[in-house]
Amino acid sequence: MTRVMRLDWKGWLIAALLTVAILLPLVNVAVWSFTEVWRYPAVIPQKFGFRFWGDVLGRRDVRDAVMTSLSLAAIVTALSALICLPASYAFARMNFPGRNLFFMSFLTVYAFPKFGLYITIATIFIGLGLIGNFWGVVLIQLVSTLMFMVWIPVSAFQNVDRRQEEAARDVGASPLRVFWSITMPQVLPAITAAVLLTFVNTFYETEVAWLIGAPEVRTVPLLMIRFINSELIVQYGAILSLIMWVPSFLLLIVARRFLGAQALGRAFA
Amino acid sequence: MAELEIRNLSRVFGATRAVNDVSISVAHGELLCLLGPSGSGKSTVLRMLGGFERPDSGSILIDGKDVTNLPPERRPTGMVFQSHALWSHMDVFSNVAFGLKLRRLPRQDIRQRTEAALDMVGLAGFGPRRPTKLSGGQQQRVALARSLVLEPKILLLDEPFASLDQHLRERMREEVREIQQRAGITMVFVTHGQDEALALADRIAVMRDGRLEQVDKPDAVYRRPRTAFVAGFIGQMNLIDGEVRAGSLNAAGVTVAVALADGPATLAMRPEDIGLQRASGADAATVHRVIDFGTHLSVELQASGGTRLKATAQPGSGWTAGMQAHLHPRKFAVYRDGTLCGLPLAPGRADLPLSLQSLVTDQAPASRDHLASNHS
Numbered sequence: 001m002t003r004v005m006r007l008d009w010k011g012w013l014i015a016a017l018l019t020v021a022i023l024l025p026l027v028n029v030a031v032w033s034f035t036e037v038w039r040y041p042a043v044i045p046q047k048f049g050f051r052f053w054g055d056v057l058g059r060r061d062v063r064d065a066v067m068t069s070l071s072l073a074a075i076v077t078a079l080s081a082l083i084c085l086p087a088s089y090a091f092a093r094m095n096f097p098g099r100n101l102f103f104m105s106f107l108t109v110y111a112f113p114k115f116g117l118y119i120t121i122a123t124i125f126i127g128l129g130l131i132g133n134f135w136g137v138v139l140i141q142l143v144s145t146l147m148f149m150v151w152i153p154v155s156a157f158q159n160v161d162r163r164q165e166e167a168a169r170d171v172g173a174s175p176l177r178v179f180w181s182i183t184m185p186q187v188l189p190a191i192t193a194a195v196l197l198t199f200v201n202t203f204y205e206t207e208v209a210w211l212i213g214a215p216e217v218r219t220v221p222l223l224m225i226r227f228i229n230s231e232l233i234v235q236y237g238a239i240l241s242l243i244m245w246v247p248s249f250l251l252l253i254v255a256r257r258f259l260g261a262q263a264l265g266r267a268f269a
Numbered sequence: 270m271a272e273l274e275i276r277n278l279s280r281v282f283g284a285t286r287a288v289n290d291v292s293i294s295v296a297h298g299e300l301l302c303l304l305g306p307s308g309s310g311k312s313t314v315l316r317m318l319g320g321f322e323r324p325d326s327g328s329i330l331i332d333g334k335d336v337t338n339l340p341p342e343r344r345p346t347g348m349v350f351q352s353h354a355l356w357s358h359m360d361v362f363s364n365v366a367f368g369l370k371l372r373r374l375p376r377q378d379i380r381q382r383t384e385a386a387l388d389m390v391g392l393a394g395f396g397p398r399r400p401t402k403l404s405g406g407q408q409q410r411v412a413l414a415r416s417l418v419l420e421p422k423i424l425l426l427d428e429p430f431a432s433l434d435q436h437l438r439e440r441m442r443e444e445v446r447e448i449q450q451r452a453g454i455t456m457v458f459v460t461h462g463q464d465e466a467l468a469l470a471d472r473i474a475v476m477r478d479g480r481l482e483q484v485d486k487p488d489a490v491y492r493r494p495r496t497a498f499v500a501g502f503i504g505q506m507n508l509i510d511g512e513v514r515a516g517s518l519n520a521a522g523v524t525v526a527v528a529l530a531d532g533p534a535t536l537a538m539r540p541e542d543i544g545l546q547r548a549s550g551a552d553a554a555t556v557h558r559v560i561d562f563g564t565h566l567s568v569e570l571q572a573s574g575g576t577r578l579k580a581t582a583q584p585g586s587g588w589t590a591g592m593q594a595h596l597h598p599r600k601f602a603v604y605r606d607g608t609l610c611g612l613p614l615a616p617g618r619a620d621l622p623l624s625l626q627s628l629v630t631d632q633a634p635a636s637r638d639h640l641a642s643n644h645s
Contacts, residue, residue, distance in 0.1 A: 163354035166321050167412075169341040170348045171368030171419060181367070185358045 032238035052235035065223040066243065072134070072219060073203040073247070076141045080198055083142075084149035085191065091150065092157030103154075106146050114144070118208050125212060132216040140212050141205060145198045152197075156190030157183070196255055200248045220244055271332045271345065271422035271455050272297055273318070278327035280313050280479075287313045289479035291327070295423075295472075300449055300456045302466040305476035306502070311459045312427055314476075318457060319348040319425050331422060347421030351428040353412040355400035361387070361411050362396030368419045386418035387411075389448065406437045410444075417448065424449075426458045430465065442468055463503045467491065475499050497604040500537045507543070507578040508604075509536045518603060521572035522552050523596050527603055527610075535604040540567065543580035544597035545588065553593040554578075570594065 031045065032038070033052070038045035056062055090096070091103050109117065121140055122131065130136030160183050168178045206221040214222060220240060227236040273295040280288040288310040295301045303311035316322040318329060320341035328337045336344050355364050366383040374382075387393055390410035400408055409429060416424060426445070430438040446469055449456050460466055466473045467487045475482040475490060475498075483495045494500035501508050511520025513534050518527045520536040527534070545568065554570040557577070566582045580596065582588050603610050 161352070161354060163350045163352050164356055166319075166341065167348070167350060167354040167415070168356070168367070169321075170319060170346070171415065172342045172371045173367075174342060177371070182356055 029238045029241050032234055033242050035235060052233075053239055056236055056239045061218065061223060062220075062240070065218050065220045068134075068217060069203055069219040069221075070247070072137060072141065072209075072217075073199050075138055076145060076202045077195055077199045079138070080142055080145040080149045081191075081195060084146060084194075085153055088150045088153035089157055092154045103150075106150050109143060110147060115207065115211075118211055122211055131212060132214070134213070134217050137209055137213040137217050140208050141202050144205070144208065145202065148194050148197045148201070152190050152194040153187060156187040160186045192255055196251050199251060203247055204244065273423055273455055273457070274330040274333075275314070275318070276328045276330070278314065278317060278324050278329065280310075280317060280322060281325050286479050288317070288324070291476075291479075291481055293474055293481065293484055295455055295457060298449075298453045298455055299471045300446070300458060300469060302470035302473045303457065303459045303476060304463060304466040304473050304503075305461065307461060308478075309476040310479035311461075311476045313479075315348075315425050315427050315457060315459045318423070319346050320344045321348075345422035346425055347416030347419055347423070348425045349409075349412050349416050349427065349429045351431055353400075353408045353429075353432075355408055355411055355415075357399070357401055359400075360396065361392070361398050361400060361403070364400060364411055365396075365415050365418050368415065372419075382418055386414040389417065390414045390444070405433050406441060409433065409441060413445070413448070417452070417454075420452075422455065424454045424456045426456065428459055428461065430460075438465070439468075445469070467503075475502065477502075493609075494537075494602070495609050497535055497537065497607045497609075500602065500604065505540050505579060507536075507538045507540065509538075509572075509576055509578060510534075511536050521574055521576040521578060521596075522554060523572075523598060525598060525601060525603075529603065529605065529610055532605070534610070536598075537602045537604060538578075538598045539600070540579040540581045541565075542598060542600040543578075544599055545580055545582055545594045546597060547592065548595040549593050553595055556588055556590050556592040556594060558590055559588050568594075570596070572596075 034048050034050070035045040036049040036051050037047040091099065118140065121143075125131050125136050125140070128136075130139065164186075165178050165182055168182045169175070173181065204221060206219075206225070209217065209219045210222055210225075213219070220243065224237055224240040224244075227233065227240065275291060275293045275295075278288055278291045279286065291310075291314060293301065303314060305311045313322060317324050320336070320339060320343075324337060328335055330336065331345060341348075356367070359367070362383055365386055366379050369379045369382060384393065384396070387395060390413050392407060392410055392414065395403070395407070395411075400411060403411065409432075412429070429445075430441050433441060442465060445456075448454075458466075458469060470487055472484060473487055473490045474484040477498050483490060483499045485493070485495075490499060491503055494503060494506075497508060500506045509520040509523075511518050511523075511534060513527060513529045513531050515531070516526060516528065518525050518529070518534055518536055520534075523536065523538075525536065552573050554572045556568055557571045558569040560567040560569075561584065563584065566584055566586065566588060568580045568582050568588050570578055570580060572578060578596075588594075
């Protein structure tokens with residue numbers, strides 16, 4: 001009995017700490033976005049309202065930034081899937097010279113200070129006229145998605161039991177049919193997870209977008225930085241922040257519906 | 270029903286010849302067991318029959334038609350895998366029905382045949398369940414139904430009962446045998462369990478290092494093993510190295526008359542074929558340990574030269590550790606360079622040279638029950 005009590009107590013403590021650390025800042029941001037007047041030392045705002053929402057959504061630069069961010073994330077994710085998924089199948093299933101070396105090379109993007117790498121790429125981009133160019137940003141974002149889009153599906157493809165595929169051949173399925181009916185359904189959770197991560201990461205990515213894209217290509221995070229730095233209106237930052245949560249919430253909900261939490265957890269693991 | 274013929278089949282993996290010049294033919298409706306220790310090449314043979322592995326040389330014929338280069342989906346074979354290999358993202362019904370769907374049969378047919386197949390393996394009503402929610406034996410039966418529903422000409426089974434417990438294994442064995450006889454399917458069954466092979470097979474092909482050692486009926490493999498390897502691998506066997514001098518072989522204090530030239534030879538005696546007689550003296554063997562199996566006593570002895578061997582005795586015959594005994598082989602066989610040179614025969618057998626028949630010391634054949642009790 002005492003053991004159960006102590007366990008409970010620990011659980012509550014962890015839950016409380018997590019709440020303070022994760023949820024409170026989010027709640028604070030959410031509250032700020034609906035605040036019209038909030039002066040020290042009041043604990044809750046003096047006046048709530050949608051005035052700033054109207055302001056923010058009415059701005060052309062905000063609408064443009066949302067569009068830019070969404071299309072950037074969508075294009076990068078689609079291209080990444082197109083390149084990486086066949087590659088990950090090859091890595092998982094085929095044997096070719098330099099396979100391991102090539103596979104590990106995807107990790108190098110994360111093995112060195114990223115910013116240094118991007119500066120080097122940026123100098124090359126200057127020569128190619130890709131600085132301040134939407135496609136320049138797409139290209140460099142693509143680099144940072146490689147690891148998720150290759151490593152996660154590779155382990156998924158490797159986890160599919162080869163005997164299950166052979167059993168399907170045995171009952172008369174062609175190799176293509178085996179891939180479609182046996183392999184695909186089993187790797188789908190992992191691939192969905194990879195696509196999800198890629199989309200959300202690209203959507204939130206700030207430093208590279210700034211380095212390569214600024215000032216012509218303006219994404220939502222870049223706009224937010226400008227609002228916070230130069231206009232000093234907290235509500236603008238808060239509202240943009242809330243807007244930025246939307247895609248990841250939506251994707252998570254879709255993924256949960258589609259896959260179930262367990263499969264998703266397995267895929268991420 | 271179909272006839273299977275394997276001709277000079279070989280497969281090389283790197284430096285090892287996994288399968289080396291194997292030729293067997295399997296008759297209509299026959300159940301052939303490929304038996305051997307792990308790494309003997311038996312699974313590779315089976316995978317080549319199923320089309321999952323290409324032979325480096327040799328050919329495979331089913332009903333006279335060469336299928337050596339056909340992919341698995343175009344062969345009239347069905348394979349039951351050791352790991353069951355059920356599709357975990359489909360329910361039991363879909364697992365069994367998948368092959369029928371590929372054949373574009375009408376829905377009604379698919380439903381009927383799938384249900385009949387599930388019924389045959391005793392899993393009627395299990396259709397909507399997930400394979401992961403089934404027990405090992407049930408999964409095994411789904412795998413069996415999945416292959417049987419397509420009515421393959423030849424059913425291949427790769428150690429299908431390896432993951433089951435003893436009790437279930439015996440029951441599944443009987444079921445498979447029954448289904449095989451009812452449906453009249455030609456079957457090739459891979460196992461490393463000799464009791465499984467003895468219980469199931471019409472014929473056993475014993476493999477070692479990629480080669481066939483002996484292909485014969487179970488009782489022949491047990492009673493007339495052609496090589497020392499087969500003798501040692503199937504059932505319990507005392508294999509004792511000795512020396513032939515002037516027509517008599519002496520091994521571990523046992524002397525038998527043989528018609529062989531002088532030189533080294535191996536004496537092979539089954540524990541149940543050794544008679545024990547109480548004795549004393551320097552040439553007697555010492556009882557090292559006695560285990561009571563209920564039906565018989567297993568007596569472990571140490572011969573005067575230090576060789577260990579096993580004999581069986583009647584329960585209640587009073588053998589205990591420390592006693593001394595003389596060994597009297599009722600039956601034995603002699604091997605030189607691993608191959609048979611003399612063995613006990615049934616009376617009046619004329620298919621072996623007279624020199625070998627003279628080796629026979631006791632001609633009473635052991636009963637089949639006796640054989641079975643020694644394998645569990």
